[in-house]
Amino acid sequence: MRDSIHNNKLTGDYLIAHLDILSYLQSCNISATNKFSIEVDDDMTDMLLSAQENETPISDIVGNDIKIFCEDIVQSYYSKRDKALDILKKVNFDLYFLLLIVLLVQVFEGSINLSIVITFSLTWLLYKYILNFFYKKLNLRFKGLKNKTKCILLIFFASVICLFPIELTIIRYCDLLLNGYNVAIVCLLLILVVHIVCKKLDKNIRWYSCFM
Amino acid sequence: MYCIVIIGGDKLENNTQVLKGILEGCILSIIAKEETYGYELLIKLKNNGFNDMVEGTVYPLLLRLEKKELIISEKRKEQNGMTRKYFYVTETGKKELNDFKIYWDKLYVNVNSILKE
Numbered sequence: 427m428r429d430s431i432h433n434n435k436l437t438g439d440y441l442i443a444h445l446d447i448l449s450y451l452q453s454c455n456i457s458a459t460n461k462f463s464i465e466v467d468d469d470m471t472d473m474l475l476s477a478q479e480n481e482t483p484i485s486d487i488v489g490n491d492i493k494i495f496c497e498d499i500v501q502s503y504y505s506k507r508d509k510a511l512d513i514l515k516k517v518n519f520d521l522y523f524l525l526l527i528v529l530l531v532q533v534f535e536g537s538i539n540l541s542i543v544i545t546f547s548l549t550w551l552l553y554k555y556i557l558n559f560f561y562k563k564l565n566l567r568f569k570g571l572k573n574k575t576k577c578i579l580l581i582f583f584a585s586v587i588c589l590f591p592i593e594l595t596i597i598r599y600c601d602l603l604l605n606g607y608n609v610a611i612v613c614l615l616l617i618l619v620v621h622i623v624c625k626k627l628d629k630n631i632r633w634y635s636c637f638m
Numbered sequence: 639m640y641c642i643v644i645i646g647g648d649k650l651e652n653n654t655q656v657l658k659g660i661l662e663g664c665i666l667s668i669i670a671k672e673e674t675y676g677y678e679l680l681i682k683l684k685n686n687g688f689n690d691m692v693e694g695t696v697y698p699l700l701l702r703l704e705k706k707e708l709i710i711s712e713k714r715k716e717q718n719g720m721t722r723k724y725f726y727v728t729e730t731g732k733k734e735l736n737d738f739k740i741y742w743d744k745l746y747v748n749v750n751s752i753l754k755e
Contacts, residue, residue: 473693
């Protein structure tokens with residue numbers, strides 16, 4: 427959420443609304459460093475600052491429901507095609523990451539255990555998607571930076587508690603040694619398939635687009 | 639061809655979607671007359687009967703028009719130190735506005751003729 431939150435002169439409810447909007451965008455997987463996010467951040471700061479100076483109520487700026495306002499902004503950014511492309515790019519990024527881990531384990535350990543692959547994938551899924559999913563649902567109910575941090579911690583610990591028994595079961599029952607190179611080939615094939623689908627959606631996409 | 643999206647096929651289930659399409663046309667028309675910024679645009683819409691409008695309604699529409707490259711924006715610093723974002727219509731925007739005018743004229747005549755029956 428960049429420096430704006432600390433450096434601008436927004437106070438009270440205006441600052442809370444600003445934080446709500448930016449954190450909602452982040453929970454919709456629009457990164458804070460994304461060009462669109464920066465633009466919205468600047469626009470919101472200008473709009474809310476001018477409202478604060480003129481003592482205009484926040485409802486005159488964002489309407490009666492801040493969630494609808496945020497959703498409208500997200501929809502103006504994401505068409506269905508953009509959304510699908512974004513998801514596919516993220517899947518490919520995750521697969522590249524898994525490929526790297528698998529190769530590293532294979533090189534240093536000589537083989538890889540199936541439980542490691544599944545546990546790693548589940549933890550990665552938790553970190554990237556499950557946390558975000560619940561944060562999107564809850565973040566507007568927690569006002570202010572302190573409460574939002576509490577919200578994130580609450581979701582994190584609740585998810586870990588739920589995931590822990592599942593991961594223990596996987597480690598216990600999926601004790602199977604695999605050849606890491608075979609797993610890497612499967613990952614590469616999946617990356618290729620996802621890339622072909624991405625290419626159909628956007629001809630300008632490159633194999634490294636998921637890192638950008 | 640300008641298109642107003644109506645969700646739900648032949649049923650008018652969501653007035654907001656219809657209004658968004660119409661508002662986009664109105665916003666294009668206002669900006670085409672002269673360069674303008676968000677708040678001024680809102681006042682012009684309110685003066686023309688869109689009394690329930692808030693900046694939050696206009697802002698996502700401006701983002702959408704900008705993404706479709708129908709308008710472009712430029713930030714300028716005002717005398718009071720505030721930054722304002724001024725909008726201009728592009729050539730594509732002008733064509734889209736013409737399409738909207740033709741579409742609206744047709745729609746207006748058709749709806750009126752049905753309502754008067």
